[in-house]
Amino acid sequence: GFVGGKKKTDRMFELMDGFLKNDPVSLQKDILHHVEYTVARSRFSFDDFEAYQALSHSVRDRLIERWHDTQQHFKKKDPKRLYFLSLEFLMGRSLSNSVINLGIRDQCAEALSQLGFEYEVLAEQEGDAALGNGGLARLSACQMDSLATLDYPAWGYGLRYQYGLFRQIILDGFQHEQPDYWLNFGNPWEIERVHVSYPVKFYGTVKEDVVNGKKCKVWIPGETVEAVAYDNPIPGYGTRNTINLRLWAAKPSDGYDIESYNTGDYINAIVNRQKAEIISNVLYPDDRSYQGKELRLKQQYFFVSASLQDIIRRFKDVHGNFDDFPDKVALQLNDTHPSISIAELMRVLLDEEHLGWKKSWNIVKKVFSFTTHTVQPEALEKVPVDLFQNVLPRHLQIIYDINFAFMEELKKKIGQDYARLSRMSIVEEGAVKNIRVANLSIVCSHTVNGVSRAHYELLKTRVFTDFYELWPEKFQYKTNGVTQRRWIVVSNPSLCALISKWLGTESWIRDIDLLARLREYASNSDLQKEWMMVKKINKMRLAEYIETMSGVKVSLDAMFDVQIKRIHEYKRQLLNILGVIHRYDCIKNMEKNEREKVVPRVCIIGGKAPPGYEIAKKIIKLCHAVAETINNDNDVGDLLKLVFIPDYNVSVAELVIPGSDLSQHISTAGHEASGTGSMKFLMNGCLLLATADGSTNEIIEEIGAENMFIFGAKINEVPALREKDSTIKAPVQFVRVVRMVRDGYFGFKDYFKSLCDTVENGKDFYLLGSDFASYLEAQAAADRAYVDKKKWNEMSILCTASSARFSSDRTIEDYAEKTWGIQPCKCPF
Numbered sequence: 001g002f003v004g005g006k007k008k009t010d011r012m013f014e015l016m017d018g019f020l021k022n023d024p025v026s027l028q029k030d031i032l033h034h035v036e037y038t039v040a041r042s043r044f045s046f047d048d049f050e051a052y053q054a055l056s057h058s059v060r061d062r063l064i065e066r067w068h069d070t071q072q073h074f075k076k077k078d079p080k081r082l083y084f085l086s087l088e089f090l091m092g093r094s095l096s097n098s099v100i101n102l103g104i105r106d107q108c109a110e111a112l113s114q115l116g117f118e119y120e121v122l123a124e125q126e127g128d129a130a131l132g133n134g135g136l137a138r139l140s141a142c143q144m145d146s147l148a149t150l151d152y153p154a155w156g157y158g159l160r161y162q163y164g165l166f167r168q169i170i171l172d173g174f175q176h177e178q179p180d181y182w183l184n185f186g187n188p189w190e191i192e193r194v195h196v197s198y199p200v201k202f203y204g205t206v207k208e209d210v211v212n213g214k215k216c217k218v219w220i221p222g223e224t225v226e227a228v229a230y231d232n233p234i235p236g237y238g239t240r241n242t243i244n245l246r247l248w249a250a251k252p253s254d255g256y257d258i259e260s261y262n263t264g265d266y267i268n269a270i271v272n273r274q275k276a277e278i279i280s281n282v283l284y285p286d287d288r289s290y291q292g293k294e295l296r297l298k299q300q301y302f303f304v305s306a307s308l309q310d311i312i313r314r315f316k317d318v319h320g321n322f323d324d325f326p327d328k329v330a331l332q333l334n335d336t337h338p339s340i341s342i343a344e345l346m347r348v349l350l351d352e353e354h355l356g357w358k359k360s361w362n363i364v365k366k367v368f369s370f371t372t373h374t375v376q377p378e379a380l381e382k383v384p385v386d387l388f389q390n391v392l393p394r395h396l397q398i399i400y401d402i403n404f405a406f407m408e409e410l411k412k413k414i415g416q417d418y419a420r421l422s423r424m425s426i427v428e429e430g431a432v433k434n435i436r437v438a439n440l441s442i443v444c445s446h447t448v449n450g451v452s453r454a455h456y457e458l459l460k461t462r463v464f465t466d467f468y469e470l471w472p473e474k475f476q477y478k479t480n481g482v483t484q485r486r487w488i489v490v491s492n493p494s495l496c497a498l499i500s501k502w503l504g505t506e507s508w509i510r511d512i513d514l515l516a517r518l519r520e521y522a523s524n525s526d527l528q529k530e531w532m533m534v535k536k537i538n539k540m541r542l543a544e545y546i547e548t549m550s551g552v553k554v555s556l557d558a559m560f561d562v563q564i565k566r567i568h569e570y571k572r573q574l575l576n577i578l579g580v581i582h583r584y585d586c587i588k589n590m591e592k593n594e595r596e597k598v599v600p601r602v603c604i605i606g607g608k609a610p611p612g613y614e615i616a617k618k619i620i621k622l623c624h625a626v627a628e629t630i631n632n633d634n635d636v637g638d639l640l641k642l643v644f645i646p647d648y649n650v651s652v653a654e655l656v657i658p659g660s661d662l663s664q665h666i667s668t669a670g671h672e673a674s675g676t677g678s679m680k681f682l683m684n685g686c687l688l689l690a691t692a693d694g695s696t697n698e699i700i701e702e703i704g705a706e707n708m709f710i711f712g713a714k715i716n717e718v719p720a721l722r723e724k725d726s727t728i729k730a731p732v733q734f735v736r737v738v739r740m741v742r743d744g745y746f747g748f749k750d751y752f753k754s755l756c757d758t759v760e761n762g763k764d765f766y767l768l769g770s771d772f773a774s775y776l777e778a779q780a781a782a783d784r785a786y787v788d789k790k791k792w793n794e795m796s797i798l799c800t801a802s803s804a805r806f807s808s809d810r811t812i813e814d815y816a817e818k819t820w821g822i823q824p825c826k827c828p829f
């Protein structure tokens with residue numbers, strides 16, 4: 001239509017005054033506009049939190065403009081799109097990341113300062129979006145940032161949990177969990193799409209029917225829940241492209257339980273209706289075992305079904321039939337959690353689109369790619385068949401049919417090797433029949449990716465050997481990476497400025513390979529001086545935080561030695577603590593003149609234990625008990641401190657990582673699929689003390705073993721070591737420190753008994769005893785290196801300079817080219 005002789009949309013755009021401007025005065029106007037109309041504070045008295053809200057809404061407006069243009073552009077170009085399906089996204093804070101990616105940080109800071117506010121203080125007002133557990137979930141967030149920055153036509157899909165990962169509080173040294181009701185104070189970073197909603201069905205029965213003269217199955221579900229979309233714009237850096245992370249929330253469906261209304265019990269009917277919301281209520285807080293939980297299966301199906309309905313609707317808007325589906329759609333399964341989408345796509349194509357088995361299967365096997373993130377058998381999901389039958393009866397049939405066809409094909413290839421057939425079957429026979437979700441994912445995906453080279457080797461030789469032998473070409477790996485935007489630019493502004501100064505450009509923020517140019521200055525004393533200053537500033541920030549959180553005053557001259565990650569036996573925080581006890585014991589037994597040579601340390605540990613994981617919780621308590629003894633021992637003073645940082649999360653990591661000198665990644669070799677924390681430390685010029693596990697070997701290739709502290713058994717040595725009785729090989733120092741814990745040196749003697757049992761009496765599964773001596777040697781080597789400040793600085797610079805390969809930009813480009821077959825689709829500015 002036309003208005004006043006102009007095209008209506010042009011006239012509208014004119015009325016909008018064009019796009020929002022990013023100069024400080026325009027930003028001020030917007031902030032004040034949002035104070036008045038969005039936050040609705042009385043004119044103009046507003047506090048830091050309200051200023052944060054108004055600023056966030058102003059930033060969000062800018063994100064929305066770009067988001068619209070990007071989606072419009074994708075629509076016009078209709079490229080092959082990537083849909084990244086993940087049950088977890090650990091986004092952390094959005095404000096600081098958004099202003100950096102939009103390139104408006106300084107303008108915001110200036111705008112605020114004239115209004116009497118400080119940008120940094122406002123940024124601190126934001127809580128973390130913690131819709132995930134650990135590395136896997138943060139990886140998804142880093143990858144979304146890279147997808148946007150590299151202009152890929154991608155969408156993320158997940159669940160909008162009302163309760164994110166629990167908050168950890170420490171009482172008397174024990175972990176307690178508190179709900180993280182993160183939406184309490186509103187969430188300016190999401191856009192509720194009331195009109196984008198889909199029904200998701202559960203339970204019921206399956207009937208035979210005839211459609212167009214053909215026999216088919218009809219699922220008559222027993223319950224319907226509505227999935228409502230919440231969009232979270234993800235801005236790229238240095239580009240207009242802003243992609244979408246669409247999270248689904250469960251709402252009661254209009255058609256829900258109509259029967260109960262007719263019984264006259266209106267109140268109970270409403271209460272029952274409301275139960276639908278439970279599905280998206282809470283994130284499972286254990287990062288690797290949730291076997292056989294009905295709610296977990298419902299969560300998985302809920303987000304997958306809504307996402308596929310959305311994806312298919314978008315596809316059908318443009319395409320008349322499904323022939324082009326595999327050329328337009330790539331579906332990425334982030335671990336097995338979304339793998340039920342395989343059966344769901346098959347069901348839609350068969351039962352709703354009536355494409356027939358052959359055609360449907362041909363589409364399905366071309367669109368899915370699967371990335372596995374684990375080597376732990378207990379993390380490979382299994383769903384009891386009974387549970388499946390009850391919740392998703394039609395899907396179970398489809399899985400049986402897929403498995404039948406697979407078994408037939410397999411028999412033709414390998415003959416009657418029943419042991420192997422039964423290992424590879426999607427259905428696990430036994431007292432309890434299970435669906436093996438990983439097997440389903442491998443059979444139905446065109447590509448199976450590991451997350452580091454070592455992980456890939458383990459997949460081939462230990463975890464999925466049968467499948468690898470059958471389909472070697474399916475197996476690949478894409479070593480994980482992290483985004484330098486969040487992990488340097490946002491979290492370490494001083495280092496960011498220093499790097500740009502020495503490289504003479506900010507281009508490394510998009511083009512990470514440029515970082516390698518820092519190598520040539522690694523021994524330059526001017527750079528080293530500035531480098532040390534930056535570290536000092538960050539250590540000061542961290543020291544202040546430690547004092548506020550734990551009351552412990554730490555010396556900036558000490559080496560800050562950090563291990564932050566989820567607490568797990570395989571990650572061996574216990575090894576770290578036993579090492580600290582050994583250090584303490586040594587200092588206590590030293591003569592005065594020997595003590596002068598000791599390199600002072602602040603040992604920092606942080607992380608959450610899964611709520612039901614007793615041993616992990618005991619490790620946290622032990623850390624506190626040991627800290628209590630050491631930190632109150634004036635005789636030791638600044639030579640050694642041990643602090644536990646409570647409630648470790650993304651924003652705590654942003655503070656801790658830049659301020660650390662040394663970081664520990666000390667899992668028993670063969671247990672950490674990749675590890676991504678090490679990459680963040682590396683980028684921030686923090687030296688690594690690590691086992692040759694996960695991605696560490698690849699890091700060694702980049703920086704050289706001489707610039708790291710590597711110790712312990714190698715992946716292929718571990719099985720043989722386990723065969724032997726590990727206590728025989730445990731050195732005397734190990735026996736001694738465990739004995740101190742056992743004998744109650746740190747109190748809580750009875751409580752720690754079972755913890756000590758995990759590493760003694762031939763039960764040391766994670767090989768703390770046999771790795772102890774080489775661990776201590778690596779620690780001693782770190783001490784020696786720290787004394788030589790020049791050398792240490794050079795190594796620190798080399799860490800940052802060698803970190804390019806561990807950017808998620810590299811990971812994503814690799815996936816785009818080798819797995820997804822997608823091309824950048826850049827929205828014009």
Ligand code: GL7
Pocket residue numbers: 133134135136137139287288373374379451480672673674675676694
């Ligand atoms: C993990 C792996 O344990 C970790 O090594 C890897 O870096 C990460 C991302 O690929 O995935 N797998 C897993 O289940 N969690 C992880 O962090 C929780």
